[in-house]
Amino acid sequence: MTVGTPITALWPTPSPVPLDDAALAARYGRTDRPHLRVNFVTSVDGAVTVDGYSAGLSGEPDKRVFGLLRMLCDGLVVAGGTMRHERYRPIRLDKRRRAWRREHGLPQYPTLVVVSGSLNLDPAQAAFVDAPVRPVVLTHAAATAPPGLAEVADVVECGDDRVDLIAGLAELRRRGLGQLLCEGGPHLFGALTAADLVDEVCLTLAPLLAGPGPGRITAGGPSPVRHLPLRHVLAAADGGLLLRYTRD
Numbered sequence: 374m375t376v377g378t379p380i381t382a383l384w385p386t387p388s389p390v391p392l393d394d395a396a397l398a399a400r401y402g403r404t405d406r407p408h409l410r411v412n413f414v415t416s417v418d419g420a421v422t423v424d425g426y427s428a429g430l431s432g433e434p435d436k437r438v439f440g441l442l443r444m445l446c447d448g449l450v451v452a453g454g455t456m457r458h459e460r461y462r463p464i465r466l467d468k469r470r471r472a473w474r475r476e477h478g479l480p481q482y483p484t485l486v487v488v489s490g491s492l493n494l495d496p497a498q499a500a501f502v503d504a505p506v507r508p509v510v511l512t513h514a515a516a517t518a519p520p521g522l523a524e525v526a527d528v529v530e531c532g533d534d535r536v537d538l539i540a541g542l543a544e545l546r547r548r549g550l551g552q553l554l555c556e557g558g559p560h561l562f563g564a565l566t567a568a569d570l571v572d573e574v575c576l577t578l579a580p581l582l583a584g585p586g587p588g589r590i591t592a593g594g595p596s597p598v599r600h601l602p603l604r605h606v607l608a609a610a611d612g613g614l615l616l617r618y619t620r621d
Contacts, residue, residue, distance in 0.1 A: 377433045380615065384606040392607070397441055398473070400605060401575070401617065407546050409450075410573040411555045411562055412442050413590040420583030421559060421590045427459065434609035435577040442575065444470040446483045448509070448550035453489030455558035461485075461500040482506045484550055487526070488561055489516070490536050496521035509548070511541040538568050563593030573619040574601060580612035 379391035382400075392400070414430045415421055423429025431439070443449060449464055464485045466474070471481045485500060485508040492512050495501075501508055502525055510522065513532040522528060531541040545553065555565065565571050576590075600621075607615040 377437060379610045380434050380437070380607050381610075382605070383608040383614070384603075394437075394441065394469075397438065398445065400607075401438075401442060401445060403445055403477075403552050407542075407551045407553075408572045409542065409553045409555060409565065409570050410442065410446070410575060411557075411565070411571055412439065412575045413557060413562070414577040414579055415590055416579050416581045416583040416587075418582050418584070419589050420587035421557075422587045423581070423583055425458075425587075427557075430579040430581060430583075431577070432579065432609070432611050432613055434611060434613055434615065435579070438575070438577065438615055440466070440470065442554050443483060444473060445552065446554035447479070447552045448484045448486045448545055448554070450486045450488060450545075450553050450555040450561075452558045452561040453487050453491065453494050453510075455556070455561070456487055456498075456500060457493075457495070458558075461498070463500055463503040463505060465505060480506065483554070484509060484548075486511065486545060486550070486553070488512075488536055488538070488541070492516040492518050492522070492528075494519060494522060496525050501525040509545065511536055511538075511544075513537070538564055538570060542570060557590070559588055559590055559592035563591045563596065566591060566599070567594065567596040569597075569599070571599075571601075573617070576616045576618070578614040578616065 382388045414435050482505040484506045487510045508526040510526045510528045511531050513536050514530045515534045531537045601618040604617045604619050
């Protein structure tokens with residue numbers, strides 16, 4: 374079923390036929406090996422936010438793919454600062470997407486994974502207390518958890534004085550969370566890139582000029598340059614482009 378603004382295939386095989394959710398899910402898919410996918414939306418001039426929030430860039434087609442990518446993943450990875458700023462709510466899926474997961478042998482909901490070196494987290498945030506699946510928090514041994522956090526999430530120490538992302542992802546995969554979706558923010562994206570952990574980038578290019586000021590989708594220290602081949606370009610009727618890049 375096709376709902377809302379049509380999305381069509383532009384490259385490598387153009388087609389004017391709107392893609393329904395099943396066709397979109399097949400184009401993004403799941404792999405048969407551990408995989409980390411990063412998903413961002415940006416303006417034409419590279420801004421990651423409008424008025425401080427990513428929602429100002431996200432139209433209906435981007436939200437549709439955003440939901441589908443959540444449906445496909447085992448674990449949804451987000452930085453603690455992004456979770457606070459964007460006011461994350463419990464990671465829930467609609468009835469159709471829960472049914473799709475059951476049909477494919479998956480739990481009804483993905484697991485929320487929060488990466489936080491400071492543990493400046495609010496255990497009373499709805500993303501924790503109302504989560505349909507107990508969240509996981511990746512941190513390090515020098516961080517002090519706020520009271521009540523261990524009651525609403527599994528707090529996992531990875532590293533002595535900073536979060537060791539390689540060890541953290543290995544622990545997630547040990548827990549059965551092989552297909553990971555990262556929704557940011559920019560510093561976490563930069564750290565994952567620096568550690569050579571990014572297998573795929575899904576990027577929505579919104580037909581907007583945000584002007585100077587907002588940050589970009591990646592931040593942090595220097596990182597080696599890596600080639601990431603383009604796999605598909607989808608076009609939304611609102612003028613947005615949905616790009617998918619994956620490792621060779």
